[in-house]
Amino acid sequence: xxxxxxxxxxxxxxxxxxxxxxxxxxxxxxxxxxxxxxxxxxxxxxxxxxxxxxxxxxxxxxxxxxxxxxxxxxxxxxxxxxxxxxxxxxxxxxxxxxxxxxxxxxxxxxxxxxxxxxxxxxxxxxxxxxxxxxxxxxxxxxxxxxxxxxxxxxxxxxxxxxxxxxxxxxxxxxxxxxxxxxxxxxxxxxxxxxxxxxxxxxxxxxxxxxxxxxxxxxxxxxxxxxxxxxxxxxxxxxxxxxxxxxxxxxxxxxxx
Amino acid sequence: xxxxxxxxxxxxxxxxxxxxxxxxxxxxxxxxxxxxxxxxxxxxxxxxxxxxxxxxxxxxxxxxxxxxxxxxxxxxxxxxxxxxxxxxxxxxxxxxxxxxxxxxxxxxxxxxxxxxxxxxxxxxxxxxxxxxxxxxxxxxxxxxxxxxxxxxxxxxxxxxxxxxxxxxxxxxxxxxxxxxxxxxxxxxxxxxxxxxxxxxxxxxxxxxxxxxxxxxxxxxxxxxxxxxxxxxxxxxxxxxxxxxxxxxxxxxxxxx
DNA sequence: CCCAATTTGTTCGTATGTATC
DNA sequence: AGATACATACGAACAAATTGG
Numbered sequence: 001x002x003x004x005x006x007x008x009x010x011x012x013x014x015x016x017x018x019x020x021x022x023x024x025x026x027x028x029x030x031x032x033x034x035x036x037x038x039x040x041x042x043x044x045x046x047x048x049x050x051x052x053x054x055x056x057x058x059x060x061x062x063x064x065x066x067x068x069x070x071x072x073x074x075x076x077x078x079x080x081x082x083x084x085x086x087x088x089x090x091x092x093x094x095x096x097x098x099x100x101x102x103x104x105x106x107x108x109x110x111x112x113x114x115x116x117x118x119x120x121x122x123x124x125x126x127x128x129x130x131x132x133x134x135x136x137x138x139x140x141x142x143x144x145x146x147x148x149x150x151x152x153x154x155x156x157x158x159x160x161x162x163x164x165x166x167x168x169x170x171x172x173x174x175x176x177x178x179x180x181x182x183x184x185x186x187x188x189x190x191x192x193x194x195x196x197x198x199x200x201x202x203x204x205x206x207x208x209x210x211x212x213x214x215x216x217x218x219x220x221x222x223x224x225x226x227x228x229x230x231x232x233x234x235x236x237x238x239x240x241x242x243x244x245x246x247x248x249x250x251x252x253x254x255x256x
Numbered sequence: 257x258x259x260x261x262x263x264x265x266x267x268x269x270x271x272x273x274x275x276x277x278x279x280x281x282x283x284x285x286x287x288x289x290x291x292x293x294x295x296x297x298x299x300x301x302x303x304x305x306x307x308x309x310x311x312x313x314x315x316x317x318x319x320x321x322x323x324x325x326x327x328x329x330x331x332x333x334x335x336x337x338x339x340x341x342x343x344x345x346x347x348x349x350x351x352x353x354x355x356x357x358x359x360x361x362x363x364x365x366x367x368x369x370x371x372x373x374x375x376x377x378x379x380x381x382x383x384x385x386x387x388x389x390x391x392x393x394x395x396x397x398x399x400x401x402x403x404x405x406x407x408x409x410x411x412x413x414x415x416x417x418x419x420x421x422x423x424x425x426x427x428x429x430x431x432x433x434x435x436x437x438x439x440x441x442x443x444x445x446x447x448x449x450x451x452x453x454x455x456x457x458x459x460x461x462x463x464x465x466x467x468x469x470x471x472x473x474x475x476x477x478x479x480x481x482x483x484x485x486x487x488x489x490x491x492x493x494x495x496x497x498x499x500x501x502x503x504x505x506x507x508x509x510x511x512x
Numbered sequence: 513c514c515c516a517a518t519t520t521g522t523t524c525g526t527a528t529g530t531a532t533c
Numbered sequence: 534a535g536a537t538a539c540a541t542a543c544g545a546a547c548a549a550a551t552t553g554g
Binding site for chain 2: 520521522523524529530531532533
């Protein structure tokens with residue numbers, strides 16, 4: 001080790017640096033999803049490092065959802081567009097440590113969803129409206145056993161996911177779906193899906209039905225108002241049980 | 257379609273499965289940040305796999321920000337709380353491919369920030385208010401060269417980051433800081449920080465100053481109204497230039 | 513159906529770097 | 534300074550998956 005030659009932080013491991021370099025490379029060249037990166041052996045030659053080092057770098061990129069690899073001829077490492085499911089899972093990791101409350105989640109939902117609905121009023125096709133109605137039907141009574149209860153809760157969240165998917169704003173849609181996912185984790189992780197007040201549940205369903213009507217009619221103001229009330233209802237339904245969500249990582253359902 | 261032999265999807269690579277198993281393990285045991293995972297050699301023994309495989313698994317967890325490793329005696333792999341900077345970078349990867357517009361970003365900011373400000377009115381200490389005022393001062397005129405311009409824009413975003421950090425709601429705070437980060441990327445990636453209308457900039461500063469006054473006075477309504485106008489001003493300042501943000505990955509400034 | 517080529521996936525042995533005592 | 538304990542990196546070999554002949 002020579003004297004103090006202004007070492008510029010070689011503190012990152014080699015795989016991390018290689019991963020960063022490849023990422024920058026992809027960005028500079030403007031490579032698109034589906035395009036193939038150089039093969040392992042080419043990367044070994046290019047970076048002058050051992051196979052294991054290069055492989056670890058690729059794993060880092062893979063964990064971020066930025067590349068995917070396949071074996072065999074025609075295989076290799078490919079640029080991959082980060083899937084929403086993976087982005088949600090990665091972000092969920094962050095909030096695993098954050099100690100969120102139901103109030104935190106519902107505050108955001110109450111801010112965003114009414115606005116989303118207002119923006120969609122009069123802009124949905126019949127097919128889209130039908131999908132929303134199907135989600136409502138799937139979450140409708142009668143309730144039978146606890147499993148059925150859970151399924152209907154999931155369907156109710158699906159309604160909001162559908163709505164979010166129709167958002168013109170990808171950011172808004174993502175945040176709403178993420179919140180719904182977090183909420184779903186909370187409800188299944190604890191027994192919050194059971195013992196719901198039937199009257200409140202009915203009320204929620206009525207809100208959703210009226211919302212679809214307002215969307216079809218193109219009445220933005222009414223859509224906003226209805227969803228605002230729906231959020232309040234749902235929040236009330238959850239409140240005064242556990243105040244803290246269970247600490248869990250979100251499952252990453254993604255293969256790519 | 258081959259016969260249905262209920263293959264249990266061994267399609268994931270071993271490192272991925274090991275990483276998933278360790279993650280689950282950490283969760284089940286409720287391990288906290290700072291606690292040490294078993295050493296490499298112990299993991300090798302426990303999973304019955306080679307060193308390289310285990311190392312790749314650890315890299316996967318490291319890339320997600322869930323663990324960090326140190327060399328030397330007393331070193332090892334440690335549970336790590338995902339840092340906000342890393343979460344922002346990972347989420348930024350997702351939106352790299354999403355083709356966001358400035359309007360998308362500002363729509364969300366306009367929805368969230370006024371509400372945040374309203375919630376903070378009357379609840380900030382003098383020290384916190386002073387930090388906000390410092391950020392305003394740093395972004396104030398006079399403008400000299402382009403570099404100075406960029407620095408003042410950064411300070412302006414810092415004002416919003418400070419505000420978000422004071423939010424009682426971690427979710428709200430995160431989203432706002434993420435949006436500010438994305439906006440910062442956009443403004444530096446293209447020339448949007450230069451050629452700003454001085455009158456509009458002045459107007460933005462006046463809004464921020466008035467906001468701090470409202471916060472100090474505990475006037476939630478005024479805070480909301482002021483920030484709403486500030487958002488509109490900022491949006492106007494950006495609009496009618498490039499409609500699409502540059503496609504860039506967010507830099508991950510994090511070491512841990 | 514098998515065989516061969518190609519590319520990632522996995523293993524093992526060894527050596528090096530780094531931080532603590 | 535030296536010993537120790539740990540991650541880090543290298544290299545060569547072998548295994549598995551996929552494609553095409």
